[in-house]
Amino acid sequence: MTDTDTMTAQPPASSPVLLQGRGLSMAFGPVEVLHAVDIDVNPGEVHAVLGENGAGKSTLLKLIGGFHAPTAGQIVMAGTPRTFRDSIEAEAAGIVMIHQELSLVPDLTVEENVFLGHEHHRFGFVDTRAQRRATRELLATLKTSIDVTRRVRQLSVSQAQMVEIAKAVSRDVRVLCMDEPTDVLTGRETEVLFELVRRLTADGVAILYVSHKLDEIKTIADRVTILRDGDKIGTFDITDLTPADMARRMVGRDVSDMYPERQSVPEDASVALSLEGVTVPGYAEDVTLSLRRGEVLGVAGLVGAGRTELFEGVIALRPKQGEVHKDGRAVHWRHPEDAKRDGVAYLTEDRKGKGLLLTKGLRENLTLAALERFARPFTDVRKERAALTDAVREFDVRVASLDVPAGALSGGNQQKLVLARLMLTEPDVVILDEPTRGIDVGTKRQIYFYVAELIAKGTAVVLISSELQELLGLAHRVVVMQDGTVTGIVTGDDINEETIMAYATGLRRDTISTPNRLEAGDGAR
Amino acid sequence: MARAEGAPRPVWREQLARVPWQQLTPLLGLVFLLVIGSMLHPAFLSQTNLFNVLTRSAFIGIIAVGGTFVIIAGGIDLSVGSMAAFLAGAMILLMNVLAGNDMAPLTIVLLGVGMVLVAGLLAGATNGLVITRGRIEAFIVTLGTLGIFRSLVTYLADGGTISLNFQVRAVYRPVFFDSFLGIPIPVWVFAIVAILGAILLHRTRFGRYVRAIGSNQEVARYASVRVERIRTLTYVIQGVCVAIAVILYVPRLGSASGSTGILWELEAIAAVIIGGTALKGGYGHIWGTVVGAIMLSLIGNVLNLTTAISEYLNGAVQGLIIIAAVFLQRGRSGR
Numbered sequence: 117m118t119d120t121d122t123m124t125a126q127p128p129a130s131s132p133v134l135l136q137g138r139g140l141s142m143a144f145g146p147v148e149v150l151h152a153v154d155i156d157v158n159p160g161e162v163h164a165v166l167g168e169n170g171a172g173k174s175t176l177l178k179l180i181g182g183f184h185a186p187t188a189g190q191i192v193m194a195g196t197p198r199t200f201r202d203s204i205e206a207e208a209a210g211i212v213m214i215h216q217e218l219s220l221v222p223d224l225t226v227e228e229n230v231f232l233g234h235e236h237h238r239f240g241f242v243d244t245r246a247q248r249r250a251t252r253e254l255l256a257t258l259k260t261s262i263d264v265t266r267r268v269r270q271l272s273v274s275q276a277q278m279v280e281i282a283k284a285v286s287r288d289v290r291v292l293c294m295d296e297p298t299d300v301l302t303g304r305e306t307e308v309l310f311e312l313v314r315r316l317t318a319d320g321v322a323i324l325y326v327s328h329k330l331d332e333i334k335t336i337a338d339r340v341t342i343l344r345d346g347d348k349i350g351t352f353d354i355t356d357l358t359p360a361d362m363a364r365r366m367v368g369r370d371v372s373d374m375y376p377e378r379q380s381v382p383e384d385a386s387v388a389l390s391l392e393g394v395t396v397p398g399y400a401e402d403v404t405l406s407l408r409r410g411e412v413l414g415v416a417g418l419v420g421a422g423r424t425e426l427f428e429g430v431i432a433l434r435p436k437q438g439e440v441h442k443d444g445r446a447v448h449w450r451h452p453e454d455a456k457r458d459g460v461a462y463l464t465e466d467r468k469g470k471g472l473l474l475t476k477g478l479r480e481n482l483t484l485a486a487l488e489r490f491a492r493p494f495t496d497v498r499k500e501r502a503a504l505t506d507a508v509r510e511f512d513v514r515v516a517s518l519d520v521p522a523g524a525l526s527g528g529n530q531q532k533l534v535l536a537r538l539m540l541t542e543p544d545v546v547i548l549d550e551p552t553r554g555i556d557v558g559t560k561r562q563i564y565f566y567v568a569e570l571i572a573k574g575t576a577v578v579l580i581s582s583e584l585q586e587l588l589g590l591a592h593r594v595v596v597m598q599d600g601t602v603t604g605i606v607t608g609d610d611i612n613e614e615t616i617m618a619y620a621t622g623l624r625r626d627t628i629s630t631p632n633r634l635e636a637g638d639g640a641r
Numbered sequence: 642m643a644r645a646e647g648a649p650r651p652v653w654r655e656q657l658a659r660v661p662w663q664q665l666t667p668l669l670g671l672v673f674l675l676v677i678g679s680m681l682h683p684a685f686l687s688q689t690n691l692f693n694v695l696t697r698s699a700f701i702g703i704i705a706v707g708g709t710f711v712i713i714a715g716g717i718d719l720s721v722g723s724m725a726a727f728l729a730g731a732m733i734l735l736m737n738v739l740a741g742n743d744m745a746p747l748t749i750v751l752l753g754v755g756m757v758l759v760a761g762l763l764a765g766a767t768n769g770l771v772i773t774r775g776r777i778e779a780f781i782v783t784l785g786t787l788g789i790f791r792s793l794v795t796y797l798a799d800g801g802t803i804s805l806n807f808q809v810r811a812v813y814r815p816v817f818f819d820s821f822l823g824i825p826i827p828v829w830v831f832a833i834v835a836i837l838g839a840i841l842l843h844r845t846r847f848g849r850y851v852r853a854i855g856s857n858q859e860v861a862r863y864a865s866v867r868v869e870r871i872r873t874l875t876y877v878i879q880g881v882c883v884a885i886a887v888i889l890y891v892p893r894l895g896s897a898s899g900s901t902g903i904l905w906e907l908e909a910i911a912a913v914i915i916g917g918t919a920l921k922g923g924y925g926h927i928w929g930t931v932v933g934a935i936m937l938s939l940i941g942n943v944l945n946l947t948t949a950i951s952e953y954l955n956g957a958v959q960g961l962i963i964i965a966a967v968f969l970q971r972g973r974s975g976r
Contacts, residue, residue: 433862452865462863470863473856475923484853485864491846537864 132194134159134322135180135211135291140189142175150175152189153348155341157291159320162313164333164354166326167343168366168528168556173326176343177293180324181213182206204233210290214280214297222269227251229268230283254282257315259308273300274419281309285316292316293324298332299554302419303617310336328556330359342366367558374561375589376568385409387444388576389460389545391430394438399425400600402438407545407578410571414591415580416616422600423580424465427547431455431462442545456485461543463534465550465580467527471534474523478515479504481522481533486540507536512562528559535563546570547578552586564590584613598622666969667916667932670962674939682946692825694942695935696817699827700725700886701905702934705912706838707765707882709930710875712913713842715855715922716772716779718879722905723791724764728887729897730794732757733803746812753891757884764790765880769873787906795899802898810895817892827889831931834885839927841878851875855922911959912937915966936962 135157142150150172157163165173179186182200190197193209200206203213220229227248236243236250251264260278268276277300284292298306313323313336327333333340333354340357342349342365349365357365390406399422407413415423429436432449440447442458449455452462464470472481479500483490490500504518511532515525522533531551538546548567552560567577567590581587587594593607596619604619604626618624678685704721711718736753740746764786772782797803805813819826842848850871853861862868891897915933918925940959944952 451867452862453867456865464863469857470859473853473860473923476853476856480849480853484849484861484866487846487849491849493846494840494844495846495849541865 132159133157133192134194136192137176137180138190138192140176140179140186140191142172142179142184143187148187149346150179150186150343151346153343153346155348155351157322157324159290159322160317161338162317162323162325162336164325164327164337164340165343166330166333166340166362166366168558171343171366171556172346173343174295177213177295177324177326180206180291181211181293183213207287210288211293212284212287212289212291213293213295214284215295220268220276220280220283223267225265225267226255226262226271226279227264229279230254230264230286232283234287250286251282254286255279257285258282258312260305272420274302274305277301278305278308281312285312289316289321291322291324293326295326296328296554297325298327298329300419306332328554330362330557333362334359344368363557366556374557374564376565378590378592379410379568379572381408381411381571381592385411385574388442389430389578390441392439392441394426394429394436394440396422396425396429396434396436399434400429400597403597403602405595405602405605407576409544409574409576411593412567412571412577412579412591414587414594414611415578415597416582416584416587416594417597417620419582420599421597421620423597424549426597427462427549427578427580431460431547433462456541456543459542459544460547461485461538461541461545462547463538463549463551465553467530467534467553472522472530475521478508478513478518478520478522478525478533482507482537482540485537486542489540503540507533507540511536511566528555531555531559531563535566544574545576545578547580549580550582551579552581552583560586584616587611587616588613596620598625664917664970666966667929667936670915670966671932671936671939674936674943678939678943678946681943685943685946690942692828694938695828695831696825697941698934698938699831700890701908701912701937702831702931703834703882703886703889704879704905705909705916705930705934706834706927707875707879708909708913709838709916709918709925709927710842710851710878711779712910712918712920713855713922713925714851714872714875715858716872716875717783717910718768718876719780719783719906720764720768720786720790721879721883721909722902722907723787723789723794724761724880724883724902725887725890725905726794726897726899726901726903727790727797728757728760728764728884729891729901730797730803731760732887732891733805733895733897734797736809737803737806740806740809746809749806749809750813750816754888757887758881761880761882761884761887762877763880764883765877766873768880769876772876773869773873791899794897794901798898800899802896805891805895810892813892814895815892817889830885830889834882835927835931838878842927847871847874852923852925855919856924908937908959909934911963915963917966917970933966 133156137153137155139152139154140150141148141152153172153176155176165176167173178184180191182203182205191200192198198209200209221232224232230251231247236246238246248264255262255264255278258278258281260275262271262275262279268279271279277297281297297309301309317323325333325337337354339351339353340362341351342362344366385408387406388409392404394403395401403426417423425434428434430440431452432455433452442460447458468474482504483500490496507513508515508518513529513532513536515529522530525533551563567579570577579587579591588611591611593605594611594616595602596604596606596616598620599622603622604624606615606619684690704725708718708721732753735756736749739749739752768783768786771777772779816826821829842851850861850866853866854868854871858868912933913925913930914920915936916925916929916931918929937959940962941952941955944950944955944958950958
C-alpha cells in the first residue's frame with residue numbers, strides 16, 4: 117500500500133501553480149476533520165478530490181472557497197498568500213464554488229439568480245434586458261434551453277443545477293470548485309457539463325472536482341488527490357490509476373467485491389406487493405408490476421421518469437388511482453401510516469429535505485417512524501437510547517458521540533441512520549429510493565450487503581436507482597420507466613446497460629400491459 | 642500565582658461552563674426582575690404581591706401554554722384574544738338564559754363551564770381544520786378568525802357589555818377570588834395546565850411529533866406521522882386553553898364586551914417567545930412559556946412600584962424585553 121504513495125505526482129515544472137493549499141487543517145470545535153493537507157492546482161487542469169464521506173473533501177473545498185477559515189495552514193494564489201474572510205472575497209480572487217446543496221433563490225427568476233449580487237446597471241437601474249440576454253447566451257453554451265424568466269422554484273433539480281453552473285461560469289473564474297455536480301444530472305447533461313469543463317480548462321481555468329463516481333473522474337480528471345479520514349493519501353496522475361485503485365486507496369482496503377453473491381428468488385415465493393394500473397396524476401400512468409418475497413425489483417429510468425412519484429403514490433404520500441395489493445389483499449392506504457402498518461416502508465431519495473431532522477438528535481430521528489413502540493403512553497427515553505445503541509452497532513453508524521444532531525453526520529452515516537429508522541418499523545416490503553446517492557464506496561457496499569440480508573430473510577425490496585451498476589449488481593428484474601410509463605421489464609441476461617438505456621430513453625418499448633399483467637398473475641399462483 | 646493558572650480548572654468552573662446559559666435566559670430574566678422589584682419596594686416580595694402577580698399572569702399564561710404547542714409545530718394563532726372575548730360573551734349569555742329558567746346557580750355555572758370548554762375545542766378545531774384541510778397559512782386563517790370572533794362578541798353584546806346574572810356571579814366569584822391551601826385558585830389552575838402541557842409536550846408521542854413537524858414537516862410526513870391531524874390538534878389544545886382562561890376570567894369581572902381580551906394574542910405569543918421557543922418552530926418548552934408569562938405581568942408590577950418609568954410605558958418595556966430575550970437566545974440555533 118504505502119509504496120504506491122511514492123507515485124505522488126509532481127506538478128509539471130513548466131506550468132506555474134495557480135492555487136496552492138499548504139498544510140490546511142480544519143477543526144470544528146474539538147474535532148479536527150482535516151489534517152495538514154497540501155494541494156496544488158495548475159491552470160487548465162481538472163484536479164479531482166476523492167474520498168469517502170467524511171474524508172474531508174467538502175471541507176477542503178470550503179476552505180479554498182472562503183466559506184471557512186482554516187484553523188491552520190495557508191492558501192496561496194499565484195504565489196501570493198491569501199486570506200479570504202468570506203466566499204465573496206474568494207470569488208473576487210476568481211475562486212468560484214458550485215455547491216452540493218443548491219444555493220439558488222427559489223423565488224427569483226433564472227436571470228436574477230445568475231446575476232444575484234453582480235447585477236448589471238444602467239442609469240442606476242438593473243439592466244434586466246442585458247442580464248437576460250447574457251443569461252440566454254450562457255445557457256446556450258451549456259446547451260440548455262431554460263426560459264430565463266422562469267422562477268427557479270419551477271425548474272427540475274437538474275435544470276437548477278445547470279443554472280447553478282451557469283451562475284458560476286458567469287463570474288470571472290480562475291478556479292472552479294465543483295462538489296458532486298453530476299449527482300442530479302442526466303447522462304446527456306453530464307456530457308454537456310464535461311464539454312464545458314474541457315472548454316474552460318482550454319482557457320486556463322482550473323477545476324477542482326469532487327465526485328463519488330470513479331468512472332466519471334477517470335474520464336474527466338487530469339490528477340487526483342485522495343483523502344481518507346482527513347489525511348491526504350496522495351496526489352496521482354489519472355493515467356496511473358484505475359477506478360479500482362482509486363477505490364482501494366479511498367477505503368484503505370480492497371473493494372473488488374462490491375456486490376454480494378446473487379441469490380435466486382425461491383420458486384414458491386409469494387407476491388408481496390403488486391400494482392395494477394396505478395396512475396399518479398402528472399407523474400406516472402397505468403403502471404402494473406409485481407414484487408415477490410426475497411426479490412429485488414430494480415426501477416430504472418432517467419431523472420423525471422416518475423419513479424419516485426410512482427412509489428410515493430403507492431404509499432399514499434401522493435394522490436393515486438389504481439389498485440395496490442399487499443400479500444394478495446387489496447389495500448386502500450390513505451396515509452403513509454396505513455402503509456407502515458401493512459409492513460411497507462419507503463426510503464426517500466431526499467435525505468436532507470425529507471429524511472432527517474437535521475437539528476434534532478440521533479435518538480429522535482431514529483424512533484420517529486416507530487415511536488408507538490417507545491411510548492406507552494409516555495416516551496421511554498432509556499428504551500430509545502438502547503435502540504440507538506443497537507442501531508449504531510447494527511448499521512455501523514460512525515459517530516463520535518450519540519448526542520450530536522443528525523446534521524453533524526456525514527452523508528453515508530446519515531443514510532444508515534434513515535435506514536435504521538425504516539427497519540425499526542419492521543417492514544416486509546422495503547422501497548429504497550436512490551439509497552446510495554451521494555455516499556461513499558465503503559458505505560455503498562455495506563448497503564448492498566444489507567439488501568442481500570433483507571432478501572435472504574424473505575423481505576421484498578424495490579430498488580429505485582440511477583446507478584445502473586447497482587441495478588446490475590443487485591436486481592433480479594428491472595422495471596424501466598420513461599416519462600411516466602413502464603417501457604419494459606428486463607430479467608436475467610437482459611439486465612445490462614444497453615438494454616436498460618434503450619428502454620429508459622424510449623428507443624425500445626414493449627407493449628407492456630399484456631405481458632406484464634400476465635406476470636403479475638403468474639406470481640400470484 | 643502563575644503556576645496556579647496552569648493547574649486544571651476547578652470542578653465548579655467546568656460545571657459552570659457546562660450550564661446551558663442560553664436556555665436559561667428566561668429564568669435569569671425573571672430573577673433579574675425580582676431583584677429589581679425587591680430593591681424598589683419592600684412590599685414587592687410579599688406573598689400578597691407575588692400571588693397577585695401570579696394570578697394576573699394566569700390568563701395569558703394558560704393561553705400561552707396552548708400557544709407553545711401551536712408555535713412549536715410551526716404555526717401561529719392570532720385569534721386567541723378575540724376567541725377569549727367571544728367565549729366569555731357566549732358563556733355569560735348562556736348562563737343568563739339558564740338563570741331565567743329558575744335553575745340552581747351552581748348547576749348553571751357547571752353547565753357554563755362545560756359549554757365553554759366544548760366551544761373552545763370547536764373554535765380551535767375550526768382554526769386547525771381550515772389551516773390544514775384548506776392549506777391556508779395559519780397567519781391568514783387566524784387573522785380572519787380574529788376579526789370574526791371579535792365582531793361576534795360585539796354583535797352578541799349589541800355593541801355594549803354583557804353582564805353576568807347577579808346570583809350566578811355570587812356563586813361563580815370564588816373561582817377567581819378564593820384560595821385553596823393558601824394559594825389562589827387561578828394559580829392552581831395555571832400550574833396544573835402547565836404541568837399537563839409539559840408532560841404532553843415532553844413525554845408523549847404527540848409532543849415528539851409536534852416538535853418533529855415544526856422542525857421539518859416533510860421529514861415527519863415521510864416518517865408516516867399524521868402531520869395534518871397533529872397540527873389540527875395543536876389548535877384544538879390552544880382553543881381548550883383559551884376556554885380554561887375564560888373560565889377564570891368571567892368570575893373576575895362578570896362581564897364581557899367588544900374590548901375584552903384585546904391584544905392578548907400578542908402577549909401570549911410574547912410569553913412563548915420570551916420563554917425560548919423558536920418562532921419558526923421545532924424547539925421550545927413549557928416552563929419557558931410559564932416564566933415568560935410571569936415576566937410579562939412582573940414588568941407591569943415593577944413599573945407600578947417605581948416612579949422612574951411611567952406605567953404608561955409598560956408596553957415599551959415589554960417590547961424591549963421581548964427583543965432582548967430573542968437576541969440573547971439567538972446563539973443557540975447557531976446563526
